[in-house]
Amino acid sequence: xxxxxxxxxxxxxxxxxxxxxxxxxxxxLIFGVMGLINLAHGSLYMVGAFAAAAVAGWTGxxxxxxVASLAAAAMFGAIIELTIIRRLYAxxxxxxxxxxFALILIFSEATRWVFGSFPLFLNVPDALSGTVMLPGGxxxxxxxxxxxxxGLIVAAGLFLLISKTRVxxxxxxxxxxREMIGALGVDISVLYTLVFxxxxxxxxxxxxxxxxxxxxxxxxxxxxxxLAFVVIVIGGIGSIKGxxxxxxxxxxxxxxxxxxxxxLFGTFMEASSATAVGSALASMAIYIxxxxxxxxxxxxxxxxx
Amino acid sequence: MLPExxxxxxxxxxxxxxxxxxxxxxxxxxxxxxxxxxxLALAGVGxxxxxxxxxxxxxxxxxxxxxxxxxMGILASHAQSFTPLMEVPFLIEGTKSMPVIWITAIIVSxxxxxxxxxxxxxxxxxxxxxxxxxxxxxFYYFAISWPAYGGEDxxxxxxxxxxxxxxxxxxxxxxxxxxxxxxxxxxxxxxxNRSAFGLALDGAHQHSERALTVGININRVRLVAFVISGxxxxxxxxxxxxxxxxxxxxxxxxxxxGEIMIFIILGGVARICGPIAGAAAYIILEHYLGDxxxxxxxxxxxxxxxxxxxxxxxxxxxxxxxxxxxxx
Numbered sequence: 090x091x092x093x094x095x096x097x098x099x100x101x102x103x104x105x106x107x108x109x110x111x112x113x114x115x116x117x118l119i120f121g122v123m124g125l126i127n128l129a130h131g132s133l134y135m136v137g138a139f140a141a142a143a144v145a146g147w148t149g150x151x152x153x154x155x156v157a158s159l160a161a162a163a164m165f166g167a168i169i170e171l172t173i174i175r176r177l178y179a180x181x182x183x184x185x186x187x188x189x190f191a192l193i194l195i196f197s198e199a200t201r202w203v204f205g206s207f208p209l210f211l212n213v214p215d216a217l218s219g220t221v222m223l224p225g226g227x228x229x230x231x232x233x234x235x236x237x238x239x240g241l242i243v244a245a246g247l248f249l250l251i252s253k254t255r256v257x258x259x260x261x262x263x264x265x266x267r268e269m270i271g272a273l274g275v276d277i278s279v280l281y282t283l284v285f286x287x288x289x290x291x292x293x294x295x296x297x298x299x300x301x302x303x304x305x306x307x308x309x310x311x312x313x314x315x316l317a318f319v320v321i322v323i324g325g326i327g328s329i330k331g332x333x334x335x336x337x338x339x340x341x342x343x344x345x346x347x348x349x350x351x352x353l354f355g356t357f358m359e360a361s362s363a364t365a366v367g368s369a370l371a372s373m374a375i376y377i378x379x380x381x382x383x384x385x386x387x388x389x390x391x392x393x394x
Numbered sequence: 395m396l397p398e399x400x401x402x403x404x405x406x407x408x409x410x411x412x413x414x415x416x417x418x419x420x421x422x423x424x425x426x427x428x429x430x431x432x433x434l435a436l437a438g439v440g441x442x443x444x445x446x447x448x449x450x451x452x453x454x455x456x457x458x459x460x461x462x463x464x465x466m467g468i469l470a471s472h473a474q475s476f477t478p479l480m481e482v483p484f485l486i487e488g489t490k491s492m493p494v495i496w497i498t499a500i501i502v503s504x505x506x507x508x509x510x511x512x513x514x515x516x517x518x519x520x521x522x523x524x525x526x527x528x529x530x531x532x533f534y535y536f537a538i539s540w541p542a543y544g545g546e547d548x549x550x551x552x553x554x555x556x557x558x559x560x561x562x563x564x565x566x567x568x569x570x571x572x573x574x575x576x577x578x579x580x581x582x583x584x585x586x587n588r589s590a591f592g593l594a595l596d597g598a599h600q601h602s603e604r605a606l607t608v609g610i611n612i613n614r615v616r617l618v619a620f621v622i623s624g625x626x627x628x629x630x631x632x633x634x635x636x637x638x639x640x641x642x643x644x645x646x647x648x649x650x651x652g653e654i655m656i657f658i659i660l661g662g663v664a665r666i667c668g669p670i671a672g673a674a675a676y677i678i679l680e681h682y683l684g685d686x687x688x689x690x691x692x693x694x695x696x697x698x699x700x701x702x703x704x705x706x707x708x709x710x711x712x713x714x715x716x717x718x719x720x721x722x
Contacts, residue, residue, distance in 0.1 A: 126520045176703055182520050183451045187659050188702045190652050194695030202689050315531045315648065318524035326521065369539045376532035380513050383525065387516040 096227050098348045099341065104233045106340025107240030111295035112317040113324070113332040114247060115288025121327030122263040122284050123178050128189040129169065130292050130317070131310025132196035137162040137293020138300035138309060139200060142209040151214035155297055162293020163286040170285040175278065193311075201307050208304035211297070236298050243291065244333055251329060260284060264327055316343075319375055323382045325392020334390060339375050346374035398714045402667040406577070409435075409670060413569050425565040426637070427681065431674045432572040433633045438657035438669025439579055440626030445655070446664030447587055448619045449599030453523050453651050454510065454530025458624040460537065460646035461506055462499035462631025467549040467641035469495050474552060492557045492571070495632055503628020504621050506533075511620035515613060527648060534646035548642025555636055562636075572633055576670075579626055584666050586622070595619050627654070656694075659701060662708030671709040 116130050140161035145154035169192060177185045217232045251257035259280055262270040271277040296310065303309070320339050324331025351367030358366065382390065396404070409432065416424035437459055444450040472479045472488025479486040489495065514525045538546050554562045562568045586592050597605040598612040605612050635641045644650065653676070661672025679697070683690035701708060 120520060126523060173699065173703070182523060183445070183659075183663070184702050184706075186451065186453065186523060187655065188699055190655075191695040191698035191702065194691045194698070198689040198692040198695070202692070311648070315528060319528045322517075322521060322524050322528065365539075365541050369536055372535035372539045373532050376528055379525070379528055383513050383516055387521075 093225075093227050094348075096225065097229060098344055100227075100229055100237070101233065102341035102344035103337060104237050104240075104340070105344055106337035107237050107244075108295050108299055109313070109316055109320050109340055110240060110244060110333050110336035111291045112313055113320040113336050114244075114329055115291045116317055117321050117324070117327055117329065117332045118260070118284055119288045120321075122260055122267075123281055124267075125174065125178060126182055126185050126189070127174070127288075128186060128314065129192035129196065130288070131314030132193050133162045133166055133289040133292040134296035134310035134313055135196065135200065135307065136165050136296070138211070138296035138305045139204060139209065140293065141297035141300055142211040142305045145211055146209070151217075151301075154211065155294065158293045158297030159290045162296070163290040166289025167282055167286040170282050174285060175281065178281070197307050204307075206307070208306035211300040211305055213301045232301065239298065243294070247329060256283070316375070319379050321389070322379055323389055325389025328389070328391040331389055331391030338378070342378055343371075343375050346371035350374070396714055398665070398710065401710060401713055405667045405670050409674070410573060413566060417566050422565050425569055427677055429565065429569045429572050429637055430634075431670070431677050432569065432576050433630050433637060434654070434657060434673040434677070435670040436572070436576050436579060436633065437627045437630035437654050438661070438673055439576070439583060440623045440628075440630060441654050442658050442664065442669050443583055443586070443626065444620050444623035445658060446668070447592065447599065448595045448616055448623075450515075450616060450620060451523050452514075452526040452620070452623070453648065453655070454526035454528075455624070455627050455654050456646050456648060456650035457510065457530040457533045458503035458507055458627040459631035459634070459650055459654065460533055460641075460643070461503040462628035462633075463635035463641040463645045464537070464543065465499040465502050465628070466495045466555070466632040466635040467551060468543055469498060470551045470555055471543065471549050490553070490555045492555045492562070492636070495555055495636075496629055499628045499632035500625045503631070504625035507621045507624025508617070511617050511624070515616055515620065527651070530646065530651055531648055534643055534648070537643035537646050544642070546643060548640060548644075551635075551639045551641075554639055568637070575629070575633070579629070580666060583626075587666070591615065591618070656698060658708075659698070660708050662710030665708070665710040668708060668710045675709060
């Protein structure tokens with residue numbers, strides 16, 4: 090295994106992690122502020138990807154497609170928040186899980202109804218296709234590099250939004266004491282809708298960006314949703330910093346595991362069984378990581394008890 | 395409004411009467427559907443012990459369901475190819491005997507529940523949901539990427555496993571086996587719920603601090619409940635695999651976990667016969683709405699949403715006119 094391949098996989102892991110962060114940040118914000126576990130977050134990811142694919146097919150512009158993914162996911166997020174989700178804040182987690190699971194069924198089947206069962210394709214724009222030469226002689230996909238940059242910019246923006254602005258102050262206050270900020274005259278239901286739509290928009294953007302690398306299909310959000318849960322468990326609920334650390338940890342562990350473990354087993358096993366054992370173990374790596382974090386610190390790396 | 399005890403009798407008798415009537419009318423497909431309801435209800439009864447009585451919202455019960463299924467699939471596939479399961483350090487042969495398969499399924503899924511439970515119960519609330527979901531998904535990905543037993547394609551078993559003295563390929567006889575097992579488990583669970591252990595579990599759910607203060611080791615009580623719950627769901631998985639004569643990673647999928655949970659919520663949380671009513675409602679919906687539209691899960695989604703938002707007691711709650719005792 091060459092160093093170049095190693096760094097390339099490291100970057101792929103980082104790119105995957107950054108995408109997971111966009112998902113996990115929304116989930117963890119929604120949980121932190123409203124105390125809601127939202128399984129339908131993966132559906133909003135899917136909505137973003139489909140909106141982007143549809144608009145890109147229509148106008149041919151990738152930038153417009155990204156705008157559409159943000160807008161569509163935020164809009165659907167706001168709609169379900171106003172009609173359904175807000176009835177769930179006072180309910181127990183079981184009700185939240187079941188109701189948002191019901192939303193997944195509705196979203197998935199409705200999308201299949203509208204777009205059919207075949208995957209759509211969203212092409213990487215010409216300006217971003219091809220590779221760039223990184224220092225050290227590493228050829229790397231420009232598009233994936235762009236994703237990393239966009240993800241890091243969004244992460245920085247989110248930090249600034251939450252730590253420096255008035256809305257961010259309200260969000261933080263909401264995490265500390267929901268009733269109190271309501272009593273102090275903040276229109277809490279508007280804040281809730283806003284946070285939910287923000288989380289949804291991040292999920293939609295992430296879906297659109299990934300959609301150009303993979304195919305855009307029904308159910309694409311579910312594996313990502315579950316990985317985002319792993320990220321949150323590792324990072325700690327309600328912590329944006331934890332979500333970023335957890336996402337990068339999970340992204341890198343998963344990507345590196347899939348490349349390195351088969352090679353590692355190949356050093357002392359025959360090739361075909363090394364690939365089988367290595368890839369089977371690699372598929373479990375992040376869950377083992379999660380189990381380790383649970384043993385070490387059940388509230389997650391950045392979580393409070 | 396019926397008393398719950400009477401309703402339970404009605405539910406069980408209906409579950410028994412429908413396939414018998416189908417036998418008389420020569421409708422084997424109805425018998426198969428009733429068998430499916432019985433088996434899925436059994437899985438629901440397992441989850442209900444943890445979720446309803448114990449308040450442990452496990453979103454990973456597909457793991458035990460799938461392990462039960464694969465216990466059957468692996469043992470039976472070795473028996474059908476006449477290759478031993480392992481030779482060193484001692485010989486283990488495959489088997490086509492249902493009782494052996496059931497016991498294996500229960501042991502394997504209980505052990506997995508012990509391990510996952512011990513880790514997951516370090517957390518609570520929403521963490522617990524996410525952790526159980528993630529561990530369940532781990533089995534799913536493992537089953538897909540492990541090629542020895544079919545990988546993504548799953549395993550087909552050509553002949554249904556045998557039970558001494560019965561011909562399990564006759565639908566009504568296989569139904570009988572499943573129905574008797576369901577009744578045995580229901581009897582066991584209802585006794586368990588009223589035992590000191592069941593009361594301690596309920597107490598730990600209702601008010602954990604108080605249960606702790608009177609000297610109940612709530613972690614141990616919860617873990618034991620979680621293990622029993624996993625074992626029952628594992629047994630259901632083995633039966634389900636036998637019903638279809640097929641196992642695949644889909645049994646591990648988180649949709650399966652969600653479905654088992656739907657049986658409980660449709661039927662009524664923490665009701666002893668809730669999962670039966672829920673599983674029956676689910677299968678009827680699947681069968682009839684499936685005829686109406688290919689996209690029947692949209693309707694399922696709306697029905698589920700309605701039950702969660704407006705009809706908390708589920709079917710049993712609606713028919714007895716009371717809300718669930720342990721839920722809320």
